[in-house]
Structure formats: C-alpha cells, structure tokens
Amino acid sequence: AQKITQTQPGMFVQEKEAVTLDCTYDTSDPSYGLFWYKQPSSGEMIFLIYQGSYDQQNATEGRYSLNFQKARKSANLVISASQLGDSAMYFCAMRGFSNDYKLSFGAGTTVTVRA
Amino acid sequence: GAGVSQSPSNKVTEKGKDVELRCDPISGHTALYWYRQSLGQGLEFLIYFQGNSAPDKSGLPSDRFSAERTGGSVSTLTIQRTQQEDSAVYLCASSLSSAAGQETQYFGPGTRLLVL
DSSP states (O other), X not given: OOEEXXXXXEEEEETTSOEEEOOEEEOSOSSEEEEEEEEOXXXXXXXXXXXXXXXXXXXXXXXXXXXXXXXXXXXXEEEOSOOGGGOEEEEEEEEETTTOOSOEEOOOEEEEEEO | OOOOEEEOSEEEEXXXXXXXXXXXXXXXXXXXXXEEEETTTEEEEEEEEETTSOOBOXXXXXXXXXXEEGGGSOEEEXXXXXXXXXXXXXXXXXXXXXXSTTOXXXXXXXXXXXXX
C-alpha cells in the first residue's frame, strides 16, 4: 500500500514568484511513479508532471519541476513564475509498479496566486 | 484529440433512487478507472477495467455500486438506492494500458452527484 502526505492545506504566492508544494510518500514497492495533478475550480484533474523512482534526473515540464529526493521519500513540486491561472488545488499521487495500477492521492494543497 | 468525457456533469437525485454515470475514455486507451472525490475522504479508487479482463472491484464501497464497460470503451457506473453519503464528485480516468507503471492516467471533468 502507498501513502501520500501533503502537509500544506493552503498557500498564497505573489504573481511571478516561485512556489514549492510539499509531498512525502511511503511505500514498500521498490519501483514506483509519482504524479502531480492540478484541479482548478472547474473540477477537472489536469496531469502536470511525472517522476519515476528509477529516474536519475528530476523531471521538468515547462514551469513545473519536481524536486525528487528518494532517500527522504519526498517529491516536491516547484512552480516557477506563478501566474493567476495557477490558482487551483494541487494533488500529489503515486502508483507502485509491482502489482498496482490505481493512484493513491494526497489530501491536496490549495494555491492562490495574488496579483 | 478528445479527452475523457463524462456525463452528466451534474446530477441531483432523491435518496433511494438509482443513478447511472457515464464515461467515454480517450480513444485507444485500454485501461479505465473510476475514482470518487468527497469532502473529508479525498480521492479514493473505486474500480478498474483493463481490456477484456475481469475488472478489479476492490474499491467499491458497497454492493449498491456496480460498473460495466461495454466493448472495451464506454463505461457506466451505477449506484442503486442512493444514500446521502454517496454525494461526491465521480471522476473517470483512462490510460493507454496499465502494464507500464509510468502510464499517465488522464481524467475527465467528473460528475457531481448530490443526493437529497
């Protein structure tokens, strides 16, 4: 079984600044994948970025980057140059590779970008 | 291309009635998942379909919940004798397959169910 912890229920960030969203996880699976999703007020879950446990480099996707520290079991999302449209709920999720296909989600972090 | 679509987008029903929620996955995606998002419970897995294999129903909360997938494409989630605690957003996702762990699940817009 996997467990995801997101300790920040809500965050405020100034437009154009960077923000880091924390995510720690626990799993007994030796290989796994970590995902971040964005959920705006419209409700749709939008895939942002993926990091595999075997990846040597941190994943990046445009303004999103993942600070992956395997030994600490953390996978923090960094959003650079925040925009007003980044205001949303952000979920960290993971999936074990051995015999699992469902995603386990954290509780989410609400980000509000201020002009 | 078209993403995952779900219908209806909103559903209000009376306690005790049956409801059907529909999901149309991305074309070519063989894996389909249902999740439920409710206040206080977060996102929880309900059921998973992979091709023509028997579905994994381990996440269904009670025998009032059932789902089917016809022709390996469209899926219907049915809730019988709805209860107020069934009120939630029901999210459907699909992926190319589930064999590879890194397969990304793409979500639909969800169906917001309110049971009065």
